[in-house]
Amino acid sequence: MIKGEQKPLPEIQGMIAPYKRVLVLGCGTCVTVCFVGGEKEVAGLASALRLHQRLSKGDKIIEEATVKRQCEREFLAEVARQIQSVDAVLSLACAIGVQAVAECFPTVPVLPGVNTSFLGLIEEPGKWSEVCAACGDCILHLTGGICPITRCAKSLFNGPCGGSVGGKCEISPDIPCAWQLIYDRLAATGRLHLLEEVRPPREWKSFSAAGPRRIVREELRVPAEDEKIRPKG
Amino acid sequence: MEVVPRSPAEKTEAIPPCQVACPIHQDVPGYLAAIAQGNFGEALRLIKDTNPLPSICATICAHPCEAECRRGQVDEALSIRALKRAAVDFGCSPTPPAPAPRGERVAIIGSGPAGLTAAHDLARLGYQVTVFEREAILGGALAQFVPLYRLPRDRIQGDIEGIRALGVEFRTDSALGRDFTVAELKGRGYRAVLLGLGLPLSRSLPLPGFDMKDVWPALPFLRDANLYGRRIQPGKTVIVIGGGNVAIDVARSALRAGAARVRLVCLESPEEMPAFPWEIKEAAEEGVEINCSWGPKRILGEDGQVTSLETVAVKAVFDDQGRFNPTFYEDRTAIFEGDIVIVAIGQAADLSCLKDSDIQVTERGQLIFDPVTLATTAEGVFTCGEVATGPGTAVKAMASGRQAALSIHRYLQGEPLTKVEEPQPLGKLDQGVTAAVIRQERQPVPLLEVAQRIRNFDYIDLGYAVETAVREARRCLSCGAGARRVEDKCIDCLTCVRVCPYEVPVVTPATSVDIRADQCQACGICVMECPARAIAFGSSRFEDMERELEQAMAKVTPGGATPPRLVLFYCYYGVNAPPGLADFLKANITPGVALVKVPCLAKLGVPYLLKAFELGANGVLIVDCGDRECIYAQAALWVRRRMESARRVLEGLGLRKEQIELVCLPEERFQDLGERMSSFSQRLGELVH
Incomplete structure (x- = not known):
């Protein structure tokens, strides 16, 4: 499966800095399995961003949603309204999902919260290695x-x-x-x-x-x- | 009346086996969980929800629940009866609001456990209930026959007062057949009559010598000992015939009443004796001689005085079909010398009160009734308790009273009398699971010293101390309270399979991942680790924790409590359970500290740690109970991992990882926590400025 890593928080904060209302959008497939972009990680990142807003006395509104697969437009339909109502989408999908969302919603800035790393295999829980270059x-x-x-x-x-x-x-x-x-x-x-x-x-x-x-x-x-x-x- | 069978499709989900084994299906795991948190009031509330005789059951219940307890597969069953006693002793729960009254009146004949339960249930449904008791005291067999050393009478009284408070009217010295008839009751406006007549007669044996003066039936002896302080002439040897619980009651009462020696003689082998093993053990401790596998042949005497009991050796008590049909070695006899023989070989109903009524009785003198509806042959007349079920435990009689009350309610409302489907128990634990469950010794129930016991009829059970009860309750495995796979969210990532310390989730071809609910130990690790949040929990423990965090933070944040604002998460089990840590915290807590109880740190996931900061905390202190005390093997590991994850997030946001700390509290070291808390607060103060 596709493996990825969440970007460092400061980088993410820099990306979302220009936007007031941000949707953290998870994907329920590969990135969920490798613990970077599923519902749990969306909640964790959103919580961290809200905490940052509290600490920096910011006024950003951080929303959360997770779809089954960001790379399929049919699954994006269920969050279409929400996406169109925010100033930016911070996607925790792999780069495929990020591009799919950007293509489906060309007027909304879509930001990658995850570095898509490789096609890999789990060696043991918490350890993945690249095995295919496609x-x-x-x-x-x-x-x-x-x-x-x-x-x-x-x-x-x-x-x-x-x-x-x-x-x-x-x-x-x-x-x-x-x-x-x-x-x-x-x-x-x-x-x-x-x-x-x-x-x-x-x-x-x-x-x-x-x-x-x-x-x-x-x-x-x-x-x-x-x-x-x-x-x- | 119509009986509508339930379709198999309506079968309910399997529930913990203790709850199934309880004839009145008490929420055992529920009240044990409350006790484990030191919340005796909530435990008592849960008990009273289904049990109208909490004090009585807390004292004498034969606890069939314990025999089915799945911790018995690991080490020893929970001491559930003693824990109920602790709930009754230490808990206080408000009386539920009175139900909307209905017009119909119901008469209940007999104030034993069955009649009392029916009275309670019908009163809670709003009926006007009158209980008629032919004796001068209420409680039926409990008040008359159960020895005082097992059941102090104030406990009966307390439970009866609880039922009286529901509006039930009690009339003592009112005997059916002597003072009134069923027809008269109906004439006085009672729409239904319930016969809870019990088995008040002692059976005897048609053998030579059994008509002698010092051969006594068991029940009158017990009644006289209980109510009138009957004593046995000093120096006398008492022979008790019988191997059941009544025989043991008689033997132990005879000792206390002054007998010099008590010799129990029964047909059964030690394994076959129908008396409860703990009763036999306590009787033997007190000096009752137990002689098994001897059948009475005749009582010998001189000048009308009993001198001995002649017996023959028993070959077998039961035949091939398991029916009671004793056979003997006629050539092997034994003589038991003694002065008094008390016969405790069985009980019978007294149906003379039904003479000249339209309530039919079989040729063998047994009441005719429908086993499902408990309706007798007379319109609107039902039965319950031992007269219907045969001799049994108090709680079994209560279940029958409950069944009768439901039937009466349906009868009076013109509803069909549907058979109530018995719940299904969760299966046995797999060996893989039991191997991973941490062993924890059952807390023994303290009893009076033997020498003290046999001197009088004082209650011998000293009950648990609060701390012991909390610790014992913590042993509960919370069967059925655990993880459930949420099918439409699960992506079969196998995380649960990998993190479960008990190997409960398995991969099956049929369902991909199957979190076996019947095997789950409810530690909650998988719930917090599942990346798809696709695991639900069988109880509201996570929601409760989240709510508590929000409420605790709401108390410390508004109005600007002096920073630093600190959240203290502590496991409320084990050494941390009240009255230990919580009491200490209540007394020592400083402003700006929010206390959040956690049902084991295995359930404290990263989101809760971050949420504390999100809600305004500057620091989080996690109080670990120490590995030795935790029932969940890997809780300590996971809480440390999660702390590190949360710390990384804090650092990513420019905060300091030192803003989350963990303190492991070994037993009885709460004062250390005070110091840790203040030094942490001080450091936090420096950090945030």
Whole structure:
């Protein structure tokens, strides 16, 4: 899932400074699971902002709401009136949600309260790590289910590099060497021969080299007016 | 009358097993929670809500609740009866307002626990109730047969006064069949009559020697000992025949009445004896000799004086079908020497008062009635208590009185007599849960020393001290009061699964996350940690805490109480429960300090800490009761984590993390808190300026 971190309070205070009535808007999906933007976090941040108003004798009005998913316009409909009545929305969704709200309500300033960090996995409660770069051309079948693009510091395709020591990456003794992990996993599954093939440089068009990516599937699109079959008569 | 069965779909949610086991379904967890907070008045109010005889039950109830208590799976059941006693002794609760009166009059024959309960219930529904008692004193079997050392009579009187205060009229020395008939009652305007006739006759045995002068029936002996101070000639040995509670009452009363030696002889083995185990234990402590598995054969005597009881060894008391059908080893006999034999082998109804009425009785002399409605064969005449249910406990008789009162109400209002569905109990605790519950010893109920006990008929139960009662009540596991998944908000993030110390939430294919309400220990950790706020709580403890915070802050903030304004959150359980910490705080609190009770710090989430500042506090002091005292294993861990989270927020806002502090109070160290409070206030004063 998408993982994020709440922005530091001073940064948030700076962002909302020009606005009087601010809606702290939570999202009930990924950011709830990683404890940065669900109903509980919305309440906590709103409470902190109100407290700041009391301390600084400010007159801001801090409102709260949480929708199921900020990235779907249908779920935003339920707070549309509230959004249109405030001076700014402080979104605690990931950047996708922030942009969705901004696009749906083009006249309302939408501010990000969360830094969208990565696509990651929970290691244990309170600890998450990045495991996918969304590169658009998955090779996990060749690497024992371990992504070298995200988990190798150099994103090597034919690793490891000379900095792999005792199974750890040279950048930090806390970070395992992805290629050591890949080797061990392939050995455990009897697929070490996969390492004998040299992977040529890959095509990065599917990642970001060709500009913003987009997926279109015609069969799923809402039919255009002239495509619709109308009842006869 | 019509009986409408309930459809299975109407089955109610499962409730705590103590509450189900109680024949009158008292809100046991409710009043235990109140006692655990030191609020004896609220406990008594909750008790009186469903129990018209609180003092009597607090004293003699056979507490079937305790047998079902789920703490019994962990260590030992709660001492619920003794806690009810503490509520009655230390609590004071206002009388509920009088109901709107109805015109109909109801006559109740018999002032035992069944009749009294029915009188109470009908009076609370507004009926004009008259209770007719054939004896000179009220209370039925409780007043006549229950020994004084178990039930002091002022306790009966107190409960009866409570019922009288509802407008119930009592007439003593008024016997059905002797002074009036049912037909006459109806002629005098009573629209319904309830027969709570009890089982006032003692059964005897048709065996040789049982007609001798010093062979006494149990009930008259008990009545005489209780009401007229009957004594036994010094030096005499008394043999008591029977293994039930009445036999034990007789044996212990005989000791107190002066018997030199008391020998109880019964058919049953020790495990089969119908008397309650604690009664048997106390009797044995007092010196009653208990001789099990002997069946009486005859009483031997000389010159009309009893010399001994001859018995045969019992092979089995019950047959293959579990029916009472004793068999004996005829060749194995034993002689028990003694001077007096008291026969306590059973009780019977006295239905002679129904002669010449249209109330039908079976050929074997038993009252005919509908088991659901308790209606007899005569129009508008109902029955309740032991005459209907057979011999049993006072609280069982009360339940039957309640059932009869409901039937009478429906009868008088022309409503169908729906069968009341019995509530379902929560299941057993899983082993995983019981393993995680912290062990806490049951507080023993102090009794008079044995040597002191057997000298007279003084009440032997000394009752809990306030502190002991609070501590004992805290052991309650609050079954059923805990977490509930709010389906439309839960996103199955698994946080509850990960934070629960008891492994109560589980992942199931059917519902994703299932917070098993029947297993939940109500610590509240998951409620505060759930990022989607998708966990509700089975009691209002969180709402109460929030309201209390707002009210406490409203008291210290307006009018500008001298800063620093300090919120003191303290757990109201364990060592902190009144009369300890709360009393200390009341006496030592300084202006500008808001006290907020928390039902265990496991429930004190970050929002409450921040809310205190939002409402105007400059500092928060959290008073932890110390790990040893908390019933929730991980409360101390979570409160520290949450404190750190709240501190980070304060720092983000330019405040100081030192504005939140935690003080762990070991037992009996409240004076330390005074010092901590004033030094914290002083530091706060420096910090905020």
